[in-house]
Each structure stands twice: as C-alpha cells, then as structure tokens.
Amino acid sequence: MEKESPYKGKTGLVRVWNALFYSIDGFRAAFRHEDAFRQELLLSLVCIPLALWLEPDAVGRALMIGSLFLVLIVELVNSAIEAVVDRVSLEKNHLAKRAKDIGSAAVLLSLVNAAAIWILILSD
Numbered sequence: 001m002e003k004e005s006p007y008k009g010k011t012g013l014v015r016v017w018n019a020l021f022y023s024i025d026g027f028r029a030a031f032r033h034e035d036a037f038r039q040e041l042l043l044s045l046v047c048i049p050l051a052l053w054l055e056p057d058a059v060g061r062a063l064m065i066g067s068l069f070l071v072l073i074v075e076l077v078n079s080a081i082e083a084v085v086d087r088v089s090l091e092k093n094h095l096a097k098r099a100k101d102i103g104s105a106a107v108l109l110s111l112v113n114a115a116a117i118w119i120l121i122l123s124d
Contacts, residue, residue, distance in 0.1 A: 078103035
C-alpha cells in the first residue's frame, strides 16, 4: 500500500491554519521563481484600481477583476504543473512537453478571456 502524505491527517482549524501558510509559501515561490506570474501580478495591480476607477456597474467590476484573478490562478496551476514535470525528469519527453504546452494554452485562454471581458465592458 502506498504511503500517504503525513499532512493529510490534519483536520479542522489546524488544517486550515497550515493551509494558509502553505498558500503563502506558494505565493512566495511563484513570485520568486516565475517571471510570468510576476508580470501578470503587476498587470493585475495596475488594472484592478483601473477597473474600480472606470466605474462600470458592479457586475462589470466583478467580471473585470475576476478575470484578472483567473489569470493569476491559471498561472499558478501552470507553474505547479511545470514544477512537477521538471521534478520527475528534465529529459525531453513528449508527454512532459504535452503537459507543459497544455498548461501554457490554459494561461493563454485565461488572458484572452480577460482581454475579451475588458473590451466588452469598456466598449459598452
């Protein structure tokens, strides 16, 4: 039988508390090691106040800001996929390339989605 992670046994508030610090560590790692995450975070830090200043209706603001959070979320998942693939092997492999390419495609779609939302709301 495969051994499970020792962290899986934690429950309740202890699990939530630990998860908070794992998440903070994840943000730090992404900021430190992922250029794309830093660029998208900077874009979000500029565009979120802009979305509030432009004053679309509440739904428009939510969509504009939510689309930026989605870009960051997808970039974090893509970075995690890339880290796991690189951890398994640095050798060229068609499955590793496929995994990385699919993660990259997901980031691209999230960026296109954000751009489309911003364009549609601002052109209204």
